Amino acid sequence: MTERDTIFALASGKGRSGVAVIRISGPAAGDALRRLSAEELPQPRQAKLCALSKPDSGELLDRAIVLWFPGPASFTGEDVVELHAHGGHAVLSGLYDALEALPGVRPAEAGEFSRRAFENGKLDLTMAEGLNDLIWAETDAQKQLAQRQLEGALSEKYGDWRGRLLKLLAHAEAAIEFSDEDLPEGFEQAILPGLGALREEIGAHLEDRHIGERIRSGFRIVILGVPNVGKSSLLNALAKEEAAIVSAEAGTTRDVIELRIDLGGFSASLADTAGLRESENLIEQEGARRARDRARKADLKLLLVEAQSWPRIPDDIGAEADANSWLVVNKCDLEEVDPNESPLGELRTFCVSAKTGEGLHELLAALEVEVVDRLGGLEHMPLTRLRHRRALEETTKALGRVLEADHGDPALTAEDIRLATRALGRITGRVDVEEVLNVVFADFCIGK
Ligand code: GDP
Numbered sequence: 204m205t206e207r208d209t210i211f212a213l214a215s216g217k218g219r220s221g222v223a224v225i226r227i228s229g230p231a232a233g234d235a236l237r238r239l240s241a242e243e244l245p246q247p248r249q250a251k252l253c254a255l256s257k258p259d260s261g262e263l264l265d266r267a268i269v270l271w272f273p274g275p276a277s278f279t280g281e282d283v284v285e286l287h288a289h290g291g292h293a294v295l296s297g298l299y300d301a302l303e304a305l306p307g308v309r310p311a312e313a314g315e316f317s318r319r320a321f322e323n324g325k326l327d328l329t330m331a332e333g334l335n336d337l338i339w340a341e342t343d344a345q346k347q348l349a350q351r352q353l354e355g356a357l358s359e360k361y362g363d364w365r366g367r368l369l370k371l372l373a374h375a376e377a378a379i380e381f382s383d384e385d386l387p388e389g390f391e392q393a394i395l396p397g398l399g400a401l402r403e404e405i406g407a408h409l410e411d412r413h414i415g416e417r418i419r420s421g422f423r424i425v426i427l428g429v430p431n432v433g434k435s436s437l438l439n440a441l442a443k444e445e446a447a448i449v450s451a452e453a454g455t456t457r458d459v460i461e462l463r464i465d466l467g468g469f470s471a472s473l474a475d476t477a478g479l480r481e482s483e484n485l486i487e488q489e490g491a492r493r494a495r496d497r498a499r500k501a502d503l504k505l506l507l508v509e510a511q512s513w514p515r516i517p518d519d520i521g522a523e524a525d526a527n528s529w530l531v532v533n534k535c536d537l538e539e540v541d542p543n544e545s546p547l548g549e550l551r552t553f554c555v556s557a558k559t560g561e562g563l564h565e566l567l568a569a570l571e572v573e574v575v576d577r578l579g580g581l582e583h584m585p586l587t588r589l590r591h592r593r594a595l596e597e598t599t600k601a602l603g604r605v606l607e608a609d610h611g612d613p614a615l616t617a618e619d620i621r622l623a624t625r626a627l628g629r630i631t632g633r634v635d636v637e638e639v640l641n642v643v644f645a646d647f648c649i650g651k
Pocket residue numbers: 428429430431432433434435436437448449450451452453454455456478533534535536537555556557558559
């Protein structure tokens with residue numbers, strides 16, 4: 204086996220900073236430090252101030268705090284050096300050039316540190332994903348979910364299920380190898396209840412109303428309305444930002460404009476859509492198509508209508524009303540509105556003015572309560588990713604074939620249990636990992 208490259212990258216954020224951390228990982232990490240510094244390697248895991256110089260000319264690059272983590276007690280499991288240098292552009296590029304000139308040392312690719320940690324058994328795939336989520340977390344709920352995942356809450360759950368499946372697989376295989384007389388009484392019969400119980404647990408985990416995925420990617424709120432009712436104005440007023448185009452000309456928002464807001468510690472996306480109305484204009488038709496598509500995927504729809512035409516509701520908007528919709532009457536500064544006259548009496552109704560701000564506080568407070576109600580109070584670690592969901596669905600499908608198909612063929616039973624085990628193992632990276640690795644680490648940044 205050829206020795207692995209030693210990789211380096213900026214581990215701290217980009218841009219000018221007081222201190223920047225360069226992480227170096229691989230078999231030549233210790234040597235790299237010896238080449239840059241005349242001093243002895245620091246004691247493991249103890250900070251030491253070192254002068255770092257160009258190996259060829261001896262020119263001073265920086266005076267930095269250096270940490271030495273001999274493998275396997277390091278993030279990647281390899282020898283790791285951290286240089287806590289001054290975070291200026293010239294300092295860092297000098298250090299990069301000096302490192303890159305060393306034999307066997309090169310800049311890291313995106314996600315490469317975490318990938319090595321995975322390959323060295325420091326993290327499984329769900330933990331690596333949790334780490335990435337933690338780096339990207341914007342709200343408190345996202346942070347907590349990511350931390351639980353990084354600490355192994357999903358690994359534990361999926362690992363436990365996989366362990367039980369493997370045991371049942373061993374039993375199924377024993378049933379093929381040995382005749383009934385050689386096996387303990389009721390041996391084969393015990394397999395089905397075991398599989399049934401597992402399918403039930405996995406099924407309950409799958410039926411979580413996508414809470415974990417919502418916490419991670421954001422609760423989706425979409426504003427729907429005919430042109431000019433004030434959708435962009437409402438988006439801006441709610442987000443207190445001027446991100447959407449507010450204009451008096453009908454049909455200006457032809458695409459979906461989205462903002463992220465924090466509602467009670469949860470991330471929510473608020474989307475302003477093109478106006479829903481019949482139009483000859485092809486671009487406007489496409490905008491309306493995208494708006495309807497967005498509405499289908501939304502967790503909550505705000506159906507926006509105008510006070511001047513209250514209580515009449517345009518057909519295109521009435522058609523969108525369902526249990527996930529609220530009615531919002533805008534421009535209440537122009538006309539007094541009685542919410543009790545609503546033709547969609549079953550929908551919660553709010554009267555607001557995006558212009559004066561009237562009623563917005565109540566609407567925002569209600570949104571916050573709704574999001575916290577629907578996403579909060581998690582007892583169990585939920586599913587957080589579509590990748591996991593797909594694999595679990597594959598697992599339950601394979602288990603369903605064994606439980607429902609009355610084939611009674613032990614070889615087919617064993618094969619389906621094997622497929623179920625493999626699907627489950629792909630989540631944490633225990634089997635056929637190559638194909639999933641690229642997917643998982645591709646959205647990491649360099650230096651992670
Ligand atoms: P959209 O096409 O639904 O996105 O509507 P806009 O947000 O672009 O608003 C259309 C027009 O209505 C603009 O002239 C806004 O200034 C105006 N408008 C929006 N909200 C209100 C409101 O609450 N009160 C009043 N008086 N005018 C509003």
